[in-house]
Amino acid sequence: MNAVIGVDLGSNSARAVAIDPSGKVLGAATGAYPGAGSWPAGRADPHAWLAGVVEAVTALGERLTGRPEAICIGGQSPTTVPHDGGLAVTCRHPAGVTGSPVEQHHAQREVIGRDAEPRQVYDWLMARLGARERQSRWPGDPSLDGYGSRAATGEVIGLTGDGQAGDHGGSGGPGGSGIPGLAGASGIPAGVPLVAGAQDAYLAFWAGGVDTPGRALDPGGRTGGLAVAIASSAAHGDLYTLASPARGVDIVGGPVSSHGLMLEWLTMVTGRQVPELLELAAAVPAGADGVIVLPYLEGERAPRWNRQLRAEIVGLGSGCGPGHLARAVLEGAAYGLRNIADSLPVALDVLVCAGSPARSPLWCQIKADVLEVPVEVPAETDLAAYGAALAAGAGAGWWPRPGEASGGSWPRPPVTVVEPSPRSVYRETYRRFVSLGDAAELRLTDKEFLCPTP
Known part of the structure; x- marks a missing residue:
């Protein structure tokens, strides 16, 4: 199937969009976050985010024919998730809010504890689907200290269902997702390339031209x-x-x-x-x-x-x-x-x-x-999801990654x-x-x- 899927982890739900090589939207679906109404202010349960992503991608996949050629997740930022899946610190938490995005991430790291192995939210989610542990970064963005090795937006970082992919380090160990095979068990087909994403605003800028x-x-x-x-x-x-x-x-x-x-x-x-x-x-x-x-x-x-x-x-x-x-x-x-x-x-x-x-x-x-x-x-008003699909398309080799071409080199809705x-x-x-x-x-x-x- 000539389709890639992009997911935007929004404040209230996850939204998945599928596009073809021309940029045409083939379908869209959403997924809810169970228990979101009970989260403390500025905190969130990342497992509920994962459930919303899986629901949206699975529902969208049921409307398509065949397996997608790549999947990418982007979303809210700065938001930090402890590697073990404890409560995340979201972009609405006051920690570091008056500083730069990098300073806010590092302030969020202090909230969860410096020994908690921090991850950007979309990187944590991608690892749960089978990707290698990476920090996805937009061109020109500085790396985040302690958030894992860097991957460029649009770079393939693993395959769905591959719980031992690359440098995972095994179930439950440092750097590992601890849940091999989640993708296949959830209804998401195994073996689909997973592509490094970015924060929602950057992806929306890309999709909006x-x-x-x-x-x-x-x-x-x-x-x-x-x-x-x-x-x-x-x-x-x-x-x-x-x-x-x-x-x-x-x-x-x-x-x-x-x-x-x-x-x-x-x-x-x-x-x-x-x-x-x-x-x-x-x-x-x-x-x-x-x-x-x-x-x-x-x-x-x-x-x-x-x-x-x-x-x-x-x-x-x-x-x-x-x-x-x-x-x-x-x-x-x-x-x-x-x-x-x-x-x-x-x-x-x-x-x-x-x-x-x-x-x-x-x-x-x-x-x-x-x-x-x-x-x-x-x-397609959810440009962040469309931008995540552009990143997935770059991972599939359909067009250049951001920073590698001149303006107008990518499709728009x-x-x-x-x-x-x-x-x-x-x-x-x-x-x-x-x-x-x-x-x-x-x-x-x-x-x-x-x-x-x-």
Whole structure:
């Protein structure tokens, strides 16, 4: 069968996507995490993640004909799993959160204990399926001390069901998965090449074609952010920079903390589900009748990088209802992206929207209008899973690994383009959004206004 499978280990479920050599999506499936509701804050049971991955891959495999040519897993990061499978420390844990991704990984290692043999979550999962113990790293990313020997994204690191593969070291021993044959026993066929992955955002950048200067992406999900491609020669040391999939092109920008989470919070406090909130928001005019939301539930990363910030709702009146709040949440996320864009030395030509927020035509239109650029909405909105499939395809020899070719060398999912309709109310409200954020940071110097850090 000419198909490879990519898996994105998301916050709420695992999603598997199969593509063919043309990049066409052949099918998709999800898997749940048993017991996730009882996990302590910032911690997780990696065996439940494994169950979700196996469920998704097995369900997808049942819809395909024959055995896939490769499988790759990517996902949330920074997240650290003890080698023995004890509770993981997730990207939502406060350990090291104000530092770089490498610093956050090392802070997470301290939480689980330095003798616990730390692993990136997708590397731990791949080892359970039969891969050799490796730390999968994107081109240009520094290696993590103590997380195993390095493997490049797109590199074959083992076979499914091979519990003794390469340097495993035997069942239960150092470096070994301890569960030979899991793949075959679970319904995943044995002998399928396993390919080194990467963190979800990097894979989404790859799938979204953020490999040509001026192309940008919001990966969506519970957090979100803005990544913009820029010629490597134009980037400089003051920017948060990483390598794009293409040679000679870097990515600048940064993640945010709570864009999708802000909408989840609103469902909790209103008792209304997301589809109803989106419908109510569509009935409220642009600018939300003056209601503004600063989406800082868990502090803010780019461009403020201030964990002490907290969400604010400004401009509520007696005539406001859930629709105003929902509209202000959608607009606040767009203003947050615009705030990052305005801090960068590169102009946006197009924004690719991914994740669950991309499934809302209203939210995509708001982002197009606020950033004043066209928005591409991929037919496959889980670009992290599609990017993991690109890595699997590289392992199968279908196309180059990231960093080995120029922009446009890899397939992309088909897209729908949302054209912008700039509005003066958005420009004015955006200025107020920035001013309110500035004022919130100034208040943090007064201890009377500080909230406890979760």
